[in-house]
Amino acid sequence: MGNLEKDGVSLGKAAVLLVLHTGGAETALQDRSVACGYKVYKGKVGSMDSAKIFAAITTAAKREGLINDRYREEHALYHSILEAYHGICRGQDGLGNVMRSAGLLFSIVRGPRLPNDAADGEWIAIALYGSMGAPIKGFEHEVLGLGINPV
Amino acid sequence: MGNLEKDGVSLGKAAVLLVLHTGGAETALQDRSVACGYKVYKGKVGSMDSAKIFAAITTAAKREGLINDRYREEHALYHSILEAYHGICRGQDGLGNVMRSAGLLFSIVRGPRLPNDAADGEWIAIALYGSMGAPIKGFEHEVLGLGINPV
Amino acid sequence: MGNLEKDGVSLGKAAVLLVLHTGGAETALQDRSVACGYKVYKGKVGSMDSAKIFAAITTAAKREGLINDRYREEHALYHSILEAYHGICRGQDGLGNVMRSAGLLFSIVRGPRLPNDAADGEWIAIALYGSMGAPIKGFEHEVLGLGINPV
Amino acid sequence: MGNLEKDGVSLGKAAVLLVLHTGGAETALQDRSVACGYKVYKGKVGSMDSAKIFAAITTAAKREGLINDRYREEHALYHSILEAYHGICRGQDGLGNVMRSAGLLFSIVRGPRLPNDAADGEWIAIALYGSMGAPIKGFEHEVLGLGINPV
Amino acid sequence: MGNLEKDGVSLGKAAVLLVLHTGGAETALQDRSVACGYKVYKGKVGSMDSAKIFAAITTAAKREGLINDRYREEHALYHSILEAYHGICRGQDGLGNVMRSAGLLFSIVRGPRLPNDAADGEWIAIALYGSMGAPIKGFEHEVLGLGINPV
Amino acid sequence: MGNLEKDGVSLGKAAVLLVLHTGGAETALQDRSVACGYKVYKGKVGSMDSAKIFAAITTAAKREGLINDRYREEHALYHSILEAYHGICRGQDGLGNVMRSAGLLFSIVRGPRLPNDAADGEWIAIALYGSMGAPIKGFEHEVLGLGINPV
Numbered sequence: 018m019g020n021l022e023k024d025g026v027s028l029g030k031a032a033v034l035l036v037l038h039t040g041g042a043e044t045a046l047q048d049r050s051v052a053c054g055y056k057v058y059k060g061k062v063g064s065m066d067s068a069k070i071f072a073a074i075t076t077a078a079k080r081e082g083l084i085n086d087r088y089r090e091e092h093a094l095y096h097s098i099l100e101a102y103h104g105i106c107r108g109q110d111g112l113g114n115v116m117r118s119a120g121l122l123f124s125i126v127r128g129p130r131l132p133n134d135a136a137d138g139e140w141i142a143i144a145l146y147g148s149m150g151a152p153i154k155g156f157e158h159e160v161l162g163l164g165i166n167p168v
Numbered sequence: 169m170g171n172l173e174k175d176g177v178s179l180g181k182a183a184v185l186l187v188l189h190t191g192g193a194e195t196a197l198q199d200r201s202v203a204c205g206y207k208v209y210k211g212k213v214g215s216m217d218s219a220k221i222f223a224a225i226t227t228a229a230k231r232e233g234l235i236n237d238r239y240r241e242e243h244a245l246y247h248s249i250l251e252a253y254h255g256i257c258r259g260q261d262g263l264g265n266v267m268r269s270a271g272l273l274f275s276i277v278r279g280p281r282l283p284n285d286a287a288d289g290e291w292i293a294i295a296l297y298g299s300m301g302a303p304i305k306g307f308e309h310e311v312l313g314l315g316i317n318p319v
Numbered sequence: 320m321g322n323l324e325k326d327g328v329s330l331g332k333a334a335v336l337l338v339l340h341t342g343g344a345e346t347a348l349q350d351r352s353v354a355c356g357y358k359v360y361k362g363k364v365g366s367m368d369s370a371k372i373f374a375a376i377t378t379a380a381k382r383e384g385l386i387n388d389r390y391r392e393e394h395a396l397y398h399s400i401l402e403a404y405h406g407i408c409r410g411q412d413g414l415g416n417v418m419r420s421a422g423l424l425f426s427i428v429r430g431p432r433l434p435n436d437a438a439d440g441e442w443i444a445i446a447l448y449g450s451m452g453a454p455i456k457g458f459e460h461e462v463l464g465l466g467i468n469p470v
Numbered sequence: 471m472g473n474l475e476k477d478g479v480s481l482g483k484a485a486v487l488l489v490l491h492t493g494g495a496e497t498a499l500q501d502r503s504v505a506c507g508y509k510v511y512k513g514k515v516g517s518m519d520s521a522k523i524f525a526a527i528t529t530a531a532k533r534e535g536l537i538n539d540r541y542r543e544e545h546a547l548y549h550s551i552l553e554a555y556h557g558i559c560r561g562q563d564g565l566g567n568v569m570r571s572a573g574l575l576f577s578i579v580r581g582p583r584l585p586n587d588a589a590d591g592e593w594i595a596i597a598l599y600g601s602m603g604a605p606i607k608g609f610e611h612e613v614l615g616l617g618i619n620p621v
Numbered sequence: 622m623g624n625l626e627k628d629g630v631s632l633g634k635a636a637v638l639l640v641l642h643t644g645g646a647e648t649a650l651q652d653r654s655v656a657c658g659y660k661v662y663k664g665k666v667g668s669m670d671s672a673k674i675f676a677a678i679t680t681a682a683k684r685e686g687l688i689n690d691r692y693r694e695e696h697a698l699y700h701s702i703l704e705a706y707h708g709i710c711r712g713q714d715g716l717g718n719v720m721r722s723a724g725l726l727f728s729i730v731r732g733p734r735l736p737n738d739a740a741d742g743e744w745i746a747i748a749l750y751g752s753m754g755a756p757i758k759g760f761e762h763e764v765l766g767l768g769i770n771p772v
Numbered sequence: 773m774g775n776l777e778k779d780g781v782s783l784g785k786a787a788v789l790l791v792l793h794t795g796g797a798e799t800a801l802q803d804r805s806v807a808c809g810y811k812v813y814k815g816k817v818g819s820m821d822s823a824k825i826f827a828a829i830t831t832a833a834k835r836e837g838l839i840n841d842r843y844r845e846e847h848a849l850y851h852s853i854l855e856a857y858h859g860i861c862r863g864q865d866g867l868g869n870v871m872r873s874a875g876l877l878f879s880i881v882r883g884p885r886l887p888n889d890a891a892d893g894e895w896i897a898i899a900l901y902g903s904m905g906a907p908i909k910g911f912e913h914e915v916l917g918l919g920i921n922p923v
Binding site: 027028029030033034037099100103104105106107108130140142144146158159160161162163164165 | 178179180181184185188250251252254255256257258259281291293295297309310311312313314315316
Binding site for chain 3: 618
């Protein structure tokens with residue numbers, strides 16, 4: 018784990034750090050991720066309508082070339098989003114239907130599970146981080162979700 | 169967000185970074201967290217029996233003085249663990265009953281939601297990070313969960 | 320609703336009041352329930368093992384003649400217990416697996432949905448009431464669940 | 471439990487009895503609740519849109535002064551509503567999306583968990599009671615949910 | 622099981638085979654089902670709005686005389702649809718809210734659980750079969766759900 | 773769909789028919805599946821302990837060469853079992869913990885989603901069929917679940 022701790026970063030950790038870091042730390046992490054063999058993307062989405070979260074991430078993943086146009090890639094992406102979405106919902110799935118709203122950053126990271134380790138093929142990780150709460154400014158707290166699937 | 173980005177860190181972000189960082193980055197984060205008015209603890213638990221995860225965190229929180237001995241504090245801690253547990257289970261709660269195992273680091277962070285902001289009282293954040301999968305070495309991927317409640 | 324409020328009581332309300340009332344109020348309710356055409360039973364069960372709750376109620380219902388020995392009656396009873404159990408678990412099913420315990424009173428009420436109204440046949444209502452919490456005395460709060468199915 | 475049974479009533483029981491009782495029994499219960507140190511409110515909401523249930527209760531709690539304008543109070547209220555909502559949904563969250571409708575009475579009760587017992591601070595209980603079913607008159611049965619959190 | 626295998630078919634198996642078979646096999650199965658004492662119906666529904674699935678099946682069941690106009694029959698049908706719907710959703714209930722769509726065949730089969738066995742009364746089985754996925758042609762895979770309740 | 777209906781069968785349909793058919797129909801289906809490019813296996817498992825269902829299917833899939841020894845194949849199999857398991861549980865996951873037992877046939881089918889269509893790679897389908905109910909002979913009804921993932 019020595020070199021990994023200094024230079025490398027695992028796929029899921031890269032996805033989570035990417036939604037948490039800003040400024041120079043974010044840029045450094047992106048470089049480190051690329052050096053590990055990962056493709057990365059970071060975006061933003063906010064809504065009371067959960068479908069918009071799925072749509073924003075799916076659109077970005079296709080546009081940025083993080084998945085190709087085969088269904089099996091879209092399926093892996095979809096299930097990673099769904100798992101991250103479970104993480105931010107914490108047991109009660111839904112946003113507007115239970116009168117809450119989410120303002121989120123998302124990351125998409127594709128590559129091996131461990132840095133430069135091609136033995137088990139490619140995986141796709143989705144991290145969601147932001148705040149969820151009543152549709153009133155400041156009445157919200159942080160949420161985070163992570164989903165990973167082979168692609 | 170300027171100073172916050174440089175010096176401060178929000179409660180949930182502190183909890184998540186604490187389970188992700190190791191070595192010098194971990195020590196630096198702990199110092200930064202204390203400067204924000206947070207009490208922090210980091211521990212380790214692995215099991216196919218989900219109750220052991222709840223027990224390990226609850227025991228640590230009491231022993232380290234992160235909650236006092238009133239039921240309302242224990243209740244806030246319990247629900248934060250439960251929410252983080254949902255995050256790592258991603259839609260299907262359970263470990264051994266669905267033949268999977270978890271090896272986890274956990275963090276407990278208590279303090280204001282934003283650094284040194286006493287206006288909304290104290291909150292407690294639990295982050296869980298590690299790997300989940302088949303009870304076979306290497307057949308597992310990363311999972312992460314975060315739960316936050318007022319205490 | 321006039322006479323109903325004074326003399327009658329609907330099936331679900333009878334089941335819930337039966338687990339809530341004690342002493343004279345309980346006796347009065349039992350008489351009132353019988354006058355409405357209901358068969359009633361009240362018992363007690365406490366456990367960290369959810370199966371014991373199902374077993375205690377099923378055994379009582381059979382022994383007291385609240386269901387007969389056909390599968391369709393047992394099926395209606397089972398689903399009423401399951402629905403009441405959802406009510407006390409509030410979104411996260413499980414007891415010992417998420418390190419909590421329940422001490423419960425249960426009621427079984429069988430009859431028409433409305434007092435002496437045979438038009439829609441017989442239904443079975445299960446109410447569960449008690450406290451759930453950490454396995455520490457006093458570290459628990461009240462929970463209540465109600466399930467109703469045609470029998 | 472002697473005096474408690476005659477004069478006092480626990481927080482959750484008060485919330486449930488309040489949605490069940492009408493007329494003189496309701497008035498008597500309200501007096502008894504106030505004597506126990508509780509603030510109480512009872513209202514009505516019906517919808518196929520679950521968000522309206524959350525909105526009606528939240529609006530009433532604020533208007534009637536049962537919660538103040540800090541987020542931690544709103545958070546406690548929200549989670550109590552969510553838990554009561556799980557109770558009426560019984561394992562499948564949703565109303566209109568699974569083609570069913572709810573006509574409900576709700577109660578909000580705030581105070582100590584046990585009558586006049588200040589040792590563990592204040593808690594908030596939400597009870598929901600009414601009928602759920604197909605959007606056809608009479609094609610519905612009783613449902614009940616209870617949620618309690620420290621505030 | 623000998624004659625049963627040749628001539629008879631159990632209620633749930635009849636419902637599932639009915640949504641899977643087409644052409645001559647479907648006609649043969651319908652004849653075989655009627656000989657077993659079952660009433661059967663097969664229809665089609667596609668939507669991103671889950672309520673439309675419930676509505677289509679309920680409407681068909683009433684129009685075709687598979688349930689009468691009492692609430693207890695409607696209740697049994699509803700819960701059978703709900704259980705089949707869980708089967709096609711596989712752990713995350715919802716369609717449009719998680720950005721997916723379903724194109725389904727459904728069957729309704731009413732009768733004894735086993736062919737011509739009146740001992741345990743009538744039951745109702747609902748099977749759903751089709752494809753679910755992104756709202757893009759070909760980006761979908763097969764799903765199947767089955768729900769059974771006494772009627 | 774003409775030739776497909778006569779000669780071919782889609783992946784999920786093959787999995788479901790395999791658990792439903794017996795005798796000559798089962799043999800014919802196996803031949804037809806092999807002609808479509810599928811590998812198939814059918815087994816049996818019964819338990820009140822859900823982990824045994826996962827274990828039985830995983831063991832069979834490895835022993836029969838339906839998955840290789842890479843984690844990504846095991847992951848696809850696991851999620852297909854989990855989805856089929858949701859189908860038989862219908863909204864309340866668990867067996868012994870909610871006092872019910874399952875006696876099941878299972879099928880594993882691996883290949884293209886449509887017969888001899890290599891364009892979208894290989895997928896794995898798991899079907900579960902049998903009876904679930906009280907641990908009393910005859911007090912049980914049919915259940916069916918299907919899960920499909922790219923492998």
